[in-house]
Amino acid sequence: MPGWHDQDDGPPTALGLLRSRFLAARRSDRGTGARRPSAMDGYGEMHLALVDATRDRSFRHILDIGIGTGTTSRKILVVHPNATIVGVDSSRLNLEAAAACLPPEQVRLVRAGLKDPLPQGPYDLVVSALAIHHLETPAKMSLFGRISDALIPGGRFVLGDVMRDPRRFERVRRSLRGRGNRDEPGVDAGHPLKDQPDLLEDQVAWLASMGFRTTVSWQRDALAVVIADKAVGGVG
Numbered sequence: 001m002p003g004w005h006d007q008d009d010g011p012p013t014a015l016g017l018l019r020s021r022f023l024a025a026r027r028s029d030r031g032t033g034a035r036r037p038s039a040m041d042g043y044g045e046m047h048l049a050l051v052d053a054t055r056d057r058s059f060r061h062i063l064d065i066g067i068g069t070g071t072t073s074r075k076i077l078v079v080h081p082n083a084t085i086v087g088v089d090s091s092r093l094n095l096e097a098a099a100a101c102l103p104p105e106q107v108r109l110v111r112a113g114l115k116d117p118l119p120q121g122p123y124d125l126v127v128s129a130l131a132i133h134h135l136e137t138p139a140k141m142s143l144f145g146r147i148s149d150a151l152i153p154g155g156r157f158v159l160g161d162v163m164r165d166p167r168r169f170e171r172v173r174r175s176l177r178g179r180g181n182r183d184e185p186g187v188d189a190g191h192p193l194k195d196q197p198d199l200l201e202d203q204v205a206w207l208a209s210m211g212f213r214t215t216v217s218w219q220r221d222a223l224a225v226v227i228a229d230k231a232v233g234g235v236g
């Protein structure tokens, strides 16, 4: 069964299978001109909203967490053409794809897990799209703390991700598993290749408790973009 692999080296995830279905439905609708709405419609919009959340000022030193094949970083560089980006991901194949389409003089790629120490900053902007939901709750909270440490005072974290009730998401996963999906440990960095979303309001509350000023700038179904600005005087 064809699937979108978050990590090319691992099995398809629930999100990957949903996306595959969306693409198949879109292909089959082309003949009739019909357009079926889908949860996956929001993906492109979410990337645009994430980039829009960086437009109000100039950013120069950027970290892209879970850079994947570079989709987010490519769009960020259009808006911030003088920036340098450090991209971190555990997937060798995704990093190879990112390296093939991002300017090497502006982008440094680091193969590491999201539980590892972040590449040395500081950064004025940290972005992450559709990666952090793979971490379990304590690991997400820990990563948010490391992001805060890596940002300069007044720096910004923009998170675009799946954020919903994990129990509802588990039902989706179970139904997909019944149709052939398997969530198994990833082979690349030993991290579990699982979708483990937490609620939007919980993630906003964790960030606020760390001293970030937060704004939900975009939301659609299970997807949301959160802007988290670090206090100018450091964590307040």
Ligand SMILES: C[S@@+](CC[C@H](N)C(=O)[O-])C[C@H]1O[C@@H](n2cnc3c(N)ncnc32)[C@H](O)[C@@H]1O
Pocket: 006, 007, 065, 066, 067, 068, 069, 070, 071, 072, 088, 089, 090, 091, 094, 112, 113, 114, 115, 128, 129, 130, 131, 134, 135, 189, 191, 192
């Ligand atoms: C859905 S892709 C998103 C890629 C990119 N940010 C984008 O929006 O196109 C998720 C990425 O997160 C990476 N990832 C997931 N869990 C990870 C972990 N624990 N450590 C490092 N990378 C991880 C995967 O390898 C994958 O490249």
